[in-house]
Structure formats: C-alpha cells, structure tokens
Amino acid sequence: MELNDLTAFISVARAGGFRDAARRSGASASSLSMAVRRLEGRLGLRLLNRTTRSVAPTEAGLRLLDKLTPLFSEMEAALDVLNVFRDQPSGTLKLNVPASAARIVLPGVIAPFLKAYPDIRVEVLVEDGFVDVLSIGCDAGIRYDERLEQDMIAVPIGPRVQRFATAAAPAYLDAHGRPQHPRELLSHACLRGQFASGATPSWSFERDGEVVQLNPSGPLLVRPGAAMDLAISAAVAGVGVIHLFEDMLRPHLDSGALEPILKPWWQPFSGPFLYYPGRRHVPAPLRAFVDFLKDHGG
Numbered sequence: 001m002e003l004n005d006l007t008a009f010i011s012v013a014r015a016g017g018f019r020d021a022a023r024r025s026g027a028s029a030s031s032l033s034m035a036v037r038r039l040e041g042r043l044g045l046r047l048l049n050r051t052t053r054s055v056a057p058t059e060a061g062l063r064l065l066d067k068l069t070p071l072f073s074e075m076e077a078a079l080d081v082l083n084v085f086r087d088q089p090s091g092t093l094k095l096n097v098p099a100s101a102a103r104i105v106l107p108g109v110i111a112p113f114l115k116a117y118p119d120i121r122v123e124v125l126v127e128d129g130f131v132d133v134l135s136i137g138c139d140a141g142i143r144y145d146e147r148l149e150q151d152m153i154a155v156p157i158g159p160r161v162q163r164f165a166t167a168a169a170p171a172y173l174d175a176h177g178r179p180q181h182p183r184e185l186l187s188h189a190c191l192r193g194q195f196a197s198g199a200t201p202s203w204s205f206e207r208d209g210e211v212v213q214l215n216p217s218g219p220l221l222v223r224p225g226a227a228m229d230l231a232i233s234a235a236v237a238g239v240g241v242i243h244l245f246e247d248m249l250r251p252h253l254d255s256g257a258l259e260p261i262l263k264p265w266w267q268p269f270s271g272p273f274l275y276y277p278g279r280r281h282v283p284a285p286l287r288a289f290v291d292f293l294k295d296h297g298g
Helices: 002-014 019-024 031-041 059-085 099-104 110-116 171-175 182-187 227-236 245-256 284-295
Strands: 048-050 055-057 091-097 120-126 138-142 154-155 161-168 192-193 203-207 208-214 220-222 243-244 268-270 271-275
Touching: 002 019, 002 031, 002 048, 002 055, 002 059, 002 099, 002 138, 019 031, 019 243, 031 161, 055 059, 091 099, 099 120, 099 245, 110 120, 110 161, 110 284, 120 284, 154 284, 161 171, 161 203, 161 245, 182 203, 192 227, 220 227, 227 245, 271 284
Parallel strands: 091 120, 091 138, 192 220, 192 243
Antiparallel strands: 048 055, 138 271, 154 271, 161 243, 161 268, 203 208
C-alpha cells in the first residue's frame, strides 16, 4: 500500500473536494484523483462518493479515515521530535480562523512571527463555523471564549476587549435622522450579516443594565469574509446603517466617511483566543507560535 495514496485520500476527505485538497497540499487535483482511484482499486472498495458539486467519504471511507487520522498524527508527531535538533523550528502551522480574526487579529501577528521564524510556513483557513480543528487537518484555531470547548487550551491573541460599532454615512443620517435608542433602528435600512449556516445574528446593545437585541431589516445581506467589505462600502455610500466590529469600521470612523451612532450602547466583549487540543503532542511550529504570543503579550 502506497503511503502517498493514503495521504491523498485523507487530504481529499478532509477538504471535501479535490480542488480544495490540491490548494492545501500543493499537489495537483489530477494527481490526487489518480492516487485515490489507485487506492480504491487495491482495496476493491469505493472510498469517496463523487458528484459535480462535492466529494464525501462512503461508509467504508469514513471508517478508514477514523483509523488513519490518529496514525498519521502519530507519524507527524514522531517526525516533529526532530525539530529539537534544529537551530530554528521548521514545518507548517495550519490555523482555522473566522473572517473577523483574519481581518483584525492576524495582520499584526503573522508578519512579525514569520520574521522571527523564517523556517515556518503558515496556512490560514478562513471559516466562521466552529469546527474540530484536528478533523480538518489544522493545528489550532481562533475563536471567542463562548465557543471554546472545555478540553481546549486557550491562549489570548489580539485585542483583549472589542466592541461592535454602529454607524452610517452622515448623508444617510441627515436624510433619515439620528437614532437615539436602538429600537429606532427598526425603521432604518440596516445592512446585515449572515453566517454560512444561514443564521442571521441579532444586533445587541446594552446601557445602564438595559439590554436590547434587534433583528432589523434592510436592503443588503452578506456572508462573512470578503463580502463584509461590500457592506462597509454600501454604508459609506449612504445605503444604510452598519453594525460591525469597531476595528473594521475604525478607518472610516476616523476619516468621517462613517458617523458613529448609539455609541453609549456599544457593547464590549472579551477578545479572541488561540485554541488547540490539550490531549495531543504539540507540533514545533504551534509551540513556537504559542511562545511567540506569550512573549509578545498576545
């Protein structure tokens, strides 16, 4: 049995497709497809169900993936032990992060880390849903404390206090009025965000013990990620009110393109954490990243 064929199967099964697996592994989609077919031929079993839109493991494929994952993790851990003989740790650090962390947290962290550890390569997978980082082949993730599992080790990363800011273009507010209470937003055009699951998070406000949660309507609904730039642009253009991470809106607030509204109601919350399973060997690239965060105050 070729080890490379097993590796190809794991990559495709984790990624949910040959193209995504090729992007993450650096191999071509055609070579991964050939490797999986070769493995299926030797086993005499179909391991992946393929359609034009997706690739998913069969029952036999799931059983094989469950057995192979810990074995490959042990092999990676065995090879990683050799890092203690290097002057600098090397290898690949794979991070699973939400779009907000990719925009707000990582820009101030990744560049100095890569300069400090030139032999480490960082791969970033942006995904807003909470996932098992090990099952998708990542070493660690970034999430907020309310979404962390108890068996995870959490290390502070990025700003320790954040807020959602509410703002609109001055021209929009001149035409439609400036809300003095969050409930007045129900009569405004609001630019909303939606998770990949289809859930639309409510807008939360708090002042002097009064908590208000709203689901206002509006002309634009976007998914997280690059589409948030579209929502910000629409707000700057005067289309409606936006409610988003203050750090994302800060350049437009400072320039005057957006005017803050309901500022006494902006609700602070604790910043994000780097998290990883505490029950397994910590690879050298991840250990270096954790040490870097601790040395530089997150």
